[in-house]
Amino acid sequence: MSNKRREFLKLSGLAGIGMMGTGFTGLSREEQEKVLVQSKKQYVQRFNMSGFSAPKLDVVRVGVIGLGMRGPGAVNRLSKIQGVEIKALCDLRPEMVDKVMKSLEGTSHKPETYSGSTFAWKKMVDRDDLDLIYIATPWEWHTPMAVYAMEAGKHAVSEVPIAISLEECWQLVETSERTKKHCMQLENCCYDFFELMTLNMARDGFFGDIIHGEGAYIHDLLDLNFQKDTGYQDMWRLKENYRNGNIYPTHGLGPVCQIMNINRGDQMDYLTSLSSNDFHMKARAEQLAAEDNFFASFATKNFRGNMNTTLVKTKKGKSIMIQHDVSSPRPYSRIHLISGTKGMARKWPVPGISTGHGWMKDEEVKELEEKYTPEIVKKVGEMAKKIGGHGGMDFMMDWRLIDCLRNGLPLDQDVYDAALWSSITPLSEWSVANRSNSIDIPDFTAGAWETNEPVELTLKGGGTTGVNA
Numbered sequence: 001m002s003n004k005r006r007e008f009l010k011l012s013g014l015a016g017i018g019m020m021g022t023g024f025t026g027l028s029r030e031e032q033e034k035v036l037v038q039s040k041k042q043y044v045q046r047f048n049m050s051g052f053s054a055p056k057l058d059v060v061r062v063g064v065i066g067l068g069m070r071g072p073g074a075v076n077r078l079s080k081i082q083g084v085e086i087k088a089l090c091d092l093r094p095e096m097v098d099k100v101m102k103s104l105e106g107t108s109h110k111p112e113t114y115s116g117s118t119f120a121w122k123k124m125v126d127r128d129d130l131d132l133i134y135i136a137t138p139w140e141w142h143t144p145m146a147v148y149a150m151e152a153g154k155h156a157v158s159e160v161p162i163a164i165s166l167e168e169c170w171q172l173v174e175t176s177e178r179t180k181k182h183c184m185q186l187e188n189c190c191y192d193f194f195e196l197m198t199l200n201m202a203r204d205g206f207f208g209d210i211i212h213g214e215g216a217y218i219h220d221l222l223d224l225n226f227q228k229d230t231g232y233q234d235m236w237r238l239k240e241n242y243r244n245g246n247i248y249p250t251h252g253l254g255p256v257c258q259i260m261n262i263n264r265g266d267q268m269d270y271l272t273s274l275s276s277n278d279f280h281m282k283a284r285a286e287q288l289a290a291e292d293n294f295f296a297s298f299a300t301k302n303f304r305g306n307m308n309t310t311l312v313k314t315k316k317g318k319s320i321m322i323q324h325d326v327s328s329p330r331p332y333s334r335i336h337l338i339s340g341t342k343g344m345a346r347k348w349p350v351p352g353i354s355t356g357h358g359w360m361k362d363e364e365v366k367e368l369e370e371k372y373t374p375e376i377v378k379k380v381g382e383m384a385k386k387i388g389g390h391g392g393m394d395f396m397m398d399w400r401l402i403d404c405l406r407n408g409l410p411l412d413q414d415v416y417d418a419a420l421w422s423s424i425t426p427l428s429e430w431s432v433a434n435r436s437n438s439i440d441i442p443d444f445t446a447g448a449w450e451t452n453e454p455v456e457l458t459l460k461g462g463g464t465t466g467v468n469a
């Protein structure tokens with residue numbers, strides 16, 4: 001944790017785990033997480049944010065924080081959605097803000113800018129003419145910024161993972177319920193084309209009863225993580241790799257959870273997690289340190305085991321496997337496998353659908369695609385491909401978010417999804433540190449999962465927002 005973040009948490013009352021009044025002093029981080037799981041078992045919901053509709057916003061006035069590699073794309077996408085006004089931009093580094101301001105020249109968006117200090121974003125969030133704070137900063141800032149935004153009366157959306165500890169997950173839940181502000185994790189993979197189609201197929205009963213799902217984030221980012229000047233700001237992402245567990249679970253998990261109606265009809269019960277050793281991250285740090293003293297401090301650290309496999313059992317008896325490896329030389333994969341009593345689908349390494357012993361033929365898959373293309377893809381899929389962002393899924397996510405806010409609809413991903421999907425990191429860390437023993441997964445909905453409604457796929461009550469291509 002950076003000193004600046006620690007200082008902020010102390011000052012703002014969003015203090016670290018030892019401040020929860022649950023007798024944590026002297027316990028290791030893993031022990032603290034375990035105590036927190038137990039202590040929250042009796043949590044009573046203040047207000048159910050699942051299915052929550054906020055008052056309609058004709059124009060959504062947005063402030064964006066974090067304009068590194070990810071943020072500028074979000075600004076570009078948002079700038080093309082009707083009913084969005086980009087009113088404020090913030091990044092620690094002024095040059096990043098300047099670049100994005102240049103990209104908006106000639107558009108109707110004339111945002112004010114905030115920059116140059118770790119807390120410049122607070123000044124931006126304190127403005128009274130913003131509806132939505134869009135966060136694309138390093139992970140340690142997501143929850144502090146989102147909580148501060150909700151406290152200031154704004155809806156908060158954040159890049160993944162939205163939280164890095166169980167305590168942060170609970171802070172998000174408690175704050176969203178109390179302030180009645182949306183808190184959404186920007187899990188863009190829920191809006192990818194194959195994932196959306198399989199969600200539609202699952203709803204129609206194509207897979208029968210779902211038995212098992214698999215997701216992953218397998219992406220060779222070793223070089224990018226060690227990139228010195230042009231990579232992640234202040235090497236923040238490399239530093240996150242000191243934690244041993246699944247540190248980036250949500251891309252693979254989100255779509256599987258939506259298909260299994262997790263938080264909305266089923267709930268995660270417990271998990272067990274296992275990591276391999278680290279076979280190359282420390283070695284890379286040592287190799288670089290021998291040539292460049294900049295890497296000396298990294299060479300003294302232990303890095304996460306390269307491949308993490310986490311297994312979740314749900315309360316209704318389904319299983320989920322989630323893997324994470326962002327350093328080994330492997331082709332990209334999020335697996336996305338759904339297996340049920342009547343059939344299965346899998347996206348990586350090669351998309352395939354099956355209802356028996358073999359894979360369906362191309363023509364049969366084409367027919368299924370026609371039948372199961374969801375409304376959102378019919379409405380903005382082609383436009384999304386043109387505007388882009390991971391092939392279009394980023395745009396579909398942003399468009400749907402804005403359309404829901406403008407029409408007063410519940411968001412597809414609520415604060416319980418944000419907390420649950422992010423909680424896999426600290427829970428897996430605990431299990432890895434304890435010989436893969438199982439650990440209970442908190443029910444952030446406090447029992448409301450039994451009656452919460454599944455994610456809406458028909459754009460009912462919405463779909464009215466246009467796009468300026």
Ligand SMILES: NC(=O)c1ccc[n+]([C@@H]2O[C@H](COP(=O)([O-])OP(=O)(O)OC[C@H]3O[C@@H](n4cnc5c(N)ncnc54)[C@H](O)[C@@H]3O)[C@@H](O)[C@H]2O)c1
Pocket residue numbers: 065066067068069070071090091092093096117118119120121136137138139141159160161186187188231232233236390
């Ligand atoms: N969903 C996806 O597909 C996807 C893809 C890439 C990145 N991401 C996520 O996006 C986020 C940003 O990643 P990135 O690749 O852009 O990293 P980055 O390092 O390129 O950008 C982070 C930016 O945040 C700024 N920043 C840091 N502290 C700040 C503060 N206190 N106030 C204001 N600005 C601050 C930095 O100056 C930097 O410009 C991460 O959470 C990452 O996981 C998601």
